[in-house]
Amino acid sequence: MITAMAPPRAFDARIPGSKSLTNRALLLAAAAGATSVLxxxxxxxxxLVFRDALTRLGARVESSEDGGAWRITGLGxxxxxxxxxxxxxxxxxxxxxxxxxxTGHGDFVFEGSTQLTARPVAPLADALRRLGAEVATAPGGTLPxxxxxxxxxxxxxxxxxxxxxxxxxxxLMAGPLLGSPLLVRARGLVSRPYVDMTLALMRHFGAEVAExxxxxxxxxxxxxxxxxxRIEPDASTASYFFAAAAVTGCSVTxxxxxxxxxxxxxxxxxxxERTGARVLRGRRATTVTGTGVLRGGFAVDMGEISDTxxxxxxxAPLADAPITVRGIGHARLKESDRIEAVARNLRASGVRVETGPDRITVHPGSTSPARIACHRDHRIAMAFSVLNLRTGNLTLxxxxxxxxTFPGFHEELHRLFPQHPLPPPTARA
Known part of the structure; x- marks a missing residue:
């Protein structure tokens, strides 16, 4: 007698809107005349910081009662x-x-947290000077x-x-507000998909831009x-829930x-898919189904999708062979040195890891109990929460x-995967 296998558990994940789309659209709506609705x-x-900054620059942003829509009256x-x-x-x-x-007229000073001040803005300041702007930074080319x-x-x-x-x-987004055409040549461009997103949104708001x-x-x-x-769900945030499907053998849409x-x-x-997960790509939805096995033994360039x-x-420690990620050197300049931060946390949990200037190789192996150092980096917290669904011995x-980027992350992961522990209320977003 043949016994039919039970289908994998299936869940619909509630993923909030894309940060990249939201902030770009906020800026473009604020630069436009009349009123836009996101x-x-x-x-x-x-x-919220980005929205408040735009209001300081003169735009008006009103939120619906439930926060599900923002009405932006732009400057033009x-x-x-x-x-x-x-x-x-x-x-x-x-x-x-x-x-x-x-592109306007006035005196504006941009400041940030200690974490943000450590990230470079010198290339931007230099580009603006070459366009004729009067710009000054702190010593070392940082904020303010x-x-x-x-x-x-x-x-x-x-x-x-x-x-x-x-x-x-x-x-590029400032270009339509200049007095004459802007011609830009970018050398060695990383994260190209984000530039494509910028171009698409500029055109949506009426700009004429060509490559x-x-x-x-x-x-x-x-x-x-x-x-x-309408803002799409955040694809970077969705990666954690798709990965959760892959490592738990369930299905997430x-x-x-x-x-x-x-x-x-x-x-x-x-x-x-290269790890063995099954993927269904629809026009308006994506589903990932885990197979119970995570395959390794490959190298992949993730330079264009480095946030994931x-x-x-x-x-990767759950795979059956090592996995190497390369092309991610620029990830060292994000909220943390993400290559080093991931490597140190994996090593602290007993996993063998090798790194280079723009790569990381993770070997399979069981983990020992460890406290994950998040470095105030949301993506470290979310990524290691997915690993903990299988290991159950990691804390943040x-x-x-x-x-x-996702204040309700822990609640949503717990809703789908009850083994994910909810942090104490005082430690939650």
């Missing part, structure tokens, strides 16, 4: 006035908003960054894209027009995140740091 924006520390130009703009830990605020300020704005005329600009694609995105050759862009000084937008997504990080499911490399590295030293 539906299902991400409500988190980073996006660059900001006018003066002020100190607090960026907290938000790299997008520190890299997107100074170019916007430089001061912009004495009197408008920008445009022109030709070479940008080093090896550190972060956010510098290029910030400059004349690979890495060479022309932005015409057309300004922006108001437009409504994320509605609103399909093959037509604007987010490059949706390609993380391609990597999970930690998700793979954290679950800062579970509340997930508030940067």
């Amino acid at each position: 539906t299902a924006p991400l409500v988190s520390e980073d996006t 130009r660059g900001p006018v006035g003066a002020g100190r703009i607090w960026c907290a830990d938000a790299g997008t605020a520190a890299r997107f908003l100074p170019p916007l300020a430089a 960054l001061r912009v004495a704005a009197r408008g920008l005329d445009g022109g030709r600009l070479d940008v080093d894209g090896r550190l972060s694609s956010q510098f290029l995105s910030g400059l 004349d050759a690979p890495g060479e862009f022309t932005v015409r000084p057309t300004g922006y027009r108001a437009a409504d937008l 994320v509605d609103g995140l399909g093959r037509e997504s604007l987010q490059g990080d949706v390609r993380f499911v391609d990597v999970l 490399f930690m998700t793979l590295a954290a679950i 030293d800062d579970p509340g740091c997930v508030a940067k």
Whole structure:
């Protein structure tokens, strides 16, 4: 007699809106004339800081009672006035908003947390100076960054894209507000999908931007027009729930995140397929189903989807052979040195790890009890929470740091996987 195998448990994960889409759309709506409505924006520390910074620059943002929609009344130009703009830990605020300020008139100072101040802004400041802006940074090319704005005329600009694609995105988004066309050539660009997202959203808000050759862009000084937008679920955040399906042998679906997504990080499911997971890509939804076995024995370049490399590295000890991730050198300049932070946490739990300037290799092995050092980095906390679904012997030293992008992360992971312990209320976001 043949006994039919029970189908895997199936869940629908409730993933909040994309931070990358929310903050870009906020800026473009604030630069447009008239009023735009963003539906299902991400409500988190980073996006609230970004939203508040735009109001300091003169835009008006109103939230619906349930927070499910934001109504932005834009400036129709660059900001006018003066002020100190607090960026907290938000790299997008520190890299997107100074170019916007430089297109206006006034004196603006951008400040941030100790963590954000350690991240470089010198390449952005240098690019703005070459466009004619008056910009000053702290010694070492960090925040605080001061912009004495009197408008920008445009022109030709070479940008080093090896550190972060956010510098290029910030400059491109300012382009339609300049006095003449902006021609930008980006060298060694990392995280290319985020630039594609920027271009798509600029066009959605009425900009005329073209890529004349690979890495060479022309932005015409057309300004922006108001437009409504529904924000997709965050693909980077979804990676933790897709990985959870792969390591627990269940099935997880994320509605609103399909093959037509604007987010490059949706390609993380391609990597999970290499580990043996089954992936179903619909037009408007993606489903990952674990098979009970995690295959290793491969190397993968995740430079274009580097926000998800930690998700793979954290679950790699569960694989049947080593996994190497490469092309991620720029991840050393994020909220933490992410390569080193992941490696140290895995070693602390007894896992063999090797690293290089732009790579990490994780060997299979059982874990011993360990306290995970999050370094105030939301992605470390979330990635190691997925590993703990199988090991059950890891704790986070800062579970509340997930508030940067997903305040309800622990509750949602616990809802789907009750073995995920809820932190004490005082330690939650």
